[in-house]
Amino acid sequence: MTAGRGALIATAAAATGALDLLAHPHGDTWWHHLAGFDLVYGFLGCAAIVIGSKALGKVWLQRRERFYEDTEE
């Protein structure tokens, strides 16, 4: 995807962040009262999931295709 689309996504995401300024938070914990928390959490969470899982895959979990079949027969 191009940088232009990235900018479009960023703008749309920032606009949703602005909604927090109008909203009345419901939860008890501190992050419910932090404007834009979910936006940052979504971005960092996404990065953590991708980087963490890929690292786990590389060092441990990923094997060649037919890993089981080639030894079962």
Next chain:
Amino acid sequence: MTPHPALILFATAVLVGLSRGRVRAGLLLAGTIAALVAAVTLPHGVHWGYAVGDYQLQLLRVDPLSHFFGLIFTLIMAVGALYALHATRAGEHGATLVYAGGALGVVYAGDWVSAFVWWELMSIASLVVVWSGDTDRARAAGFRYLFVHVAGGSLFFAGLAVHLSGGGPLEFGPFGETHGWAYGLILLAVAVNAAIPPFHAWLADAYPEASITGTVFLSAFTTKTAVYVLIRVFPNSDLLLWAGVLMALYGVVYAVLENDIRRLLGYHIISQVGYMVAGVGLGTPLALAGAAAHAFCHILYKALLLMGAGAVMTATGRRKLTELGGVGRQMPVVVALYFVGAFSISGVPLFNGFISKSMIITAAGDEGHGIAELLLTLASVGTFLHTGLKLPYFTFFGPSRGLRPTPVPANMIAAMVVASICCIGLGLAPGWLYARLATTVDYHPYTLDHVAGSLQLLGGTALGFWWLLGTLKGEATESLDTDWFYRKPVPEVMAWLVRAAAATGRLAHAAARWVVQTAAGYAANPLIGVGRLVTGASDGALSPYDENRYRFPIGVTVLWVVLAVGLLSLLIG
């Protein structure tokens, strides 16, 4: 007599087996819709009760919870039947009908014994559905599925035996405060069917190997029947709360690594069932209602997603992200319908996942489980990342591989349209769903902060996806999971055992041969042994028997004859 929806499906299975072509298709649709109508109109109460000895069996107990699950099970059976209408094998239709009937049987069972029998029927029929894939991989995965579910069924039976022999009530209901062996064994059996790690690997192993139409049914019944049993029997348990949170994230991690589109969606079944298990673990009215509501919504959108993946496979004959790409332009209707499922599972406002998943996450926050709330939200990020962004991007958009998709049967598209209408309808009118829940809840998903939070989460995830797009493309690999334990060491241990048995056999054969040969020598000539005792000589002791060696010389005979003749001549003369 009130009709039992499961029996309507069994009767349909018989009729489908006896008919052909359009008649069969008509009967399949009519039968499954009849079961749906029966489930909708079932009056509350115990309808099919029988006394067997001291036991009071209840085959059709309708209360708000069983009514709710019966509704979604019969609905998805009808939608799935529409999707599978073009399938020509009567056996596959029969297996799915019996499978759905088994799941309904568990839901409507009012006593433990009936529940167990239906549970096992469901397992056996689902095995046939797995085998409907009709490939070597499907057959092998089916045997592993059988192995796991026989183990699970045995645990259930053992728990049931302990429960009933200990004087526990026959009524299929909560254990209450008694957390003994029966509680543990049955919970373990249900954990196997709910695919709670580490007992989950059968799901990602077997479901993607079934036929394109069969996988849709598999995604609906087994795990959600287990969720129903968890809600009914095991509410409020910290163990289940954290098991659910772990499940939700576990599926997400594996989905990052997965290349097979149906296996990726399979890992997201595990992740989504994690929310339900966490809801059961929380045990508050809102959480339990959320678990049931999420099961209802999940069945619809997950079936829709798998129907979309199935449509892609039907059109292209391919199932891996590394082999797909750029087919969206040729199949825009499938793309649009797939995205209804993807937005639903991702919790986009106005779609059904938003109105049910948020109940569980909110309940976790209300109970002061902030960490669980954050982790479940993180799993939600992963869900949108995979089913809403990664899978559709690399399947429908992304780099084209010059594929030429063939048209998809109209009935498959029609089924996806029906499922989409249900997903959007429930998203727009959550009150309809909430009114049918077993517990009354005062919950309003469409508050501004909640909608804003969800949109931000989705926006943040989309940004992350755009940033990391390069590392997210499919890789032609398989991932190690807990099935490694019975796929790698077990065959090797089995091979070792066979080799050990063969070596023992050869040794025994050699020993027996030596004993027999030695004994044969002595049996032929016992004097060998005597001679050895007397002379102490060992040579010749084992030489073969030679009769000439012990024969009297011919001269002795001649001497006796001469003497006899001489004596005779003296007597006569």
